[in-house]
Amino acid sequence: MTSPRKVAFASVFSSACIHRRMRGALSYADSHRGVVIRDFRVPLDMASRTGPIPEVNALTAWKPDGILSFMDNRDFDSLLERVENPVPIVSMAAVNPHPGVVLVGGSMPKMLEMGIQHFRQQGLRMVAMLIFDDDPAVQENCVRVFAAISKISDPSLAVHIEPVSSESLADLDKSVEPVPPGLADWLTRLPKPAGVMTVAYGGGNYLVRACHALGLRVPEDIAVICADDVDLCLCSSPTLTSVEAASEIIGFEAMKILDRMM
Secondary structure (H helix, E strand, C coil), X not given: CCXXXXXXXXXXXXXXXXXXXXXXXXXXXXXXXXEEEEEEECCCCHHHCCCCCHHHHHHHHHCCCEEEEECCHHHHHHHHHHCCCXXXXXXXXXXXXXXXXXXXXXXXXXXXXHHHHHHHHCCCCEEEEEECCCCHHHHHHHHHHHHHHHCCCCHHHHEEECCCCHHHHHCCCCXXXXXXXXXXXXXXXXXXCEEEECCCCCHHHHHHHHHHHCCCCCCCCEEEEECCCHHHHHHCCCCCEECCCCHHHHHHHHHHHHHHHC
16 A cells, blocks of 8 residues: 655644645645645744754654645744755745745735725725835835835835734734834824735734824724734734635645645
């Protein structure tokens, strides 16, 4: 009997978005015999640890034939460093290029286009984007795409970059005070009412809490659109509008590609 092809599903979060992508991958496995998927949650602070990480050790000890991942650049790079035997990998998050790693994800330009269109349907003339990523290449790409789609005349005002760690964005109970000075100044200077988009995981909730801390009304002063799934959107007060990628389809297609690579 042929041994099953073992796939490790690795991520740092447990959220509706992750569950949908896992469900998509499992849907593929259910219709293609011989694929076994096991879920591994690695720590959010994995990149800052120097010693052994039990969760990663468990993943490598299982000896998967392939890995599906959903994590940011820093955590993904840390995982690659700790996986001793290279295997095919498909990332469902936008990470920097690596040999043998395939990216499968939603279209950021399409998400931004839908969000901007929604803002303008609401009569908002000022649309802006808040970028939390600390990777210069990601920052440059986000600014370029947003400027092209929104056709803004003053990118220096319409786009703000405020690097915030994934741990802080994902912790919905963590205080945002004091609000970073650069972010506080930018939100205060934006012509009101304004619509602000962010595509970082947990970024919408963080932005709403920052507005509250600055005495800005949401959505009367700052309307917010994020890219999170329903669980994070409902945790916000007020609840958030979101342009979310088709996670189940992404999971299914990612697993299909990984199966071909194994």
